[in-house]
Amino acid sequence: HLRKGTLKLDRVDTLVLDEADRMLDMGFYDDIAEIVATTPDSRQTLLFSATYPDEIKTISASMQRNPCRVSVAATHTKSRIEQVFYEIAGKDKRLGALITLLGHYSPASCVIFCNTRQQCQEIADALQARNYSVLALHGDLEQRERDQVLVQFSNRSCSILVATDVAARGLDIKDLEAVINYELSPDPEVHVHRIGRTGRAGKAGLALSLYTAAETYRVNAIEDYQESPVSVADIDSLHAGHKHVPEPPMVTLCIAGGRKNKVRPGDILGALTAGPGITGEQVGKIDIFDHQAYVAIERSIADQALEKLSAGKIKGRYFKARKLR
Incomplete structure (x- = not known):
């Protein structure tokens, strides 16, 4: 719109750049700079x-x-978070150590933090190849x-989320059991933000x-x-055995209709x-977006629920539905 001249910002008196670090990680800097100009x-x-990195x-x-800089101190309660650091013999031992941690602690939900996008995807691929839900x-x-x-x-x-710091900004998962730092952040403040996603609401x-x-x-x-x-x-004192992260209790169904189609959770x-066949207790979280809706279903009845949605109507209309992996 700016290039076509259909949008003019010459009367803007206040500009807000929210989550600027996320803007960098998502690759939006050049676009934002062009708009700001x-x-x-x-x-x-x-x-x-x-x-606040460089x-x-x-x-x-x-x-x-x-600019006038205003800093707010972090409020995470460290006493509720059990922190354990494991020294490994070298970078090539990192993946094996990660699998040992997952096998030993077997968290039902876990966020693994990486320092780069490439590392993030490589770790997710490696865990998927080992049949982890990631x-x-x-x-x-x-x-x-x-x-x-x-x-x-x-x-x-999904049991495991492998994420970069900024892509996970604002992530607030209820009852997150564990955070794993695959590689330590060079910024200790970032470390505190990472581990602060577990041990919330008074829980360990x-x-x-x-x-x-x-x-x-x-x-x-x-x-x-x-x-x-x-x-x-x-790390050698841990016994991973043959345990894997437990299979997630839910499956997500995606419906090809959302807010724009007047679809509501009810x-x-x-x-x-x-x-x-299906009770309300077997239906989990429902998320509605503009053109899609997502519903969590107990794993044992996921196929039955998919068939029911595909064959039935929502608000008097048929919508395509599929199961997310």
Whole structure:
């Protein structure tokens, strides 16, 4: 619209850049910079970011004039989070150590943090090849793909989420059992954000971190930031056995109709529970988007629910439905 001249921003007096670090990770910087360049120099610019690395400082310098910085201290309750650090012999031992952690602790829900998009996808692929229930969340995903990943993890259709820090921004999963740092972040503040996703609402959490001897300085930085020593354990002392992460209790069904089709959660629930066979207790979280809807179903009746949705009507109409892997 800007290029066609159908949108003019010459009267903008306040510009808000929210989650600026996520903007960087998702690859939107050039587009945002092009938009900002069309606004008046006299505007007020507000920039918000959960972390403040050098890249964000560069954005601030290019888009703000004499900014006033306001910092808010993190409020995570460290005492409810059990942190354990494991030193590994080298980078080539990292994947094996991760599988040992998953086998030993066997969390029902777990977020694995990586430092790069490529690493994130490679780890997800490696775990999928070993039959783990896992999805990746990073900046290379399209919005529709990102929505599906978040829906499946939040409704318990997926056990493991492998994510980059910024792609997971705002992720708030109820009763998340564990966070695993596949590689320590160079920023101790980011580390605190990572582990703060477990141990919420007064519940206990588990944070497991892998590091090499060459990365010990990152452990020291975390200790300085937290003003307390960390617990270091021997990865070889763990017994992974043959346990895998438990199979997720739910399966997600995707319906080709959403908010634009006037579809509401109650309509989907009614379509599933009409007649015998499926009860309301077997239906989980329902998410409605503009053109799709997602419903979590107990794994044991997923095929039955899919058949019911495919053959029946929602709000008097037939909609295609499919089962997400």
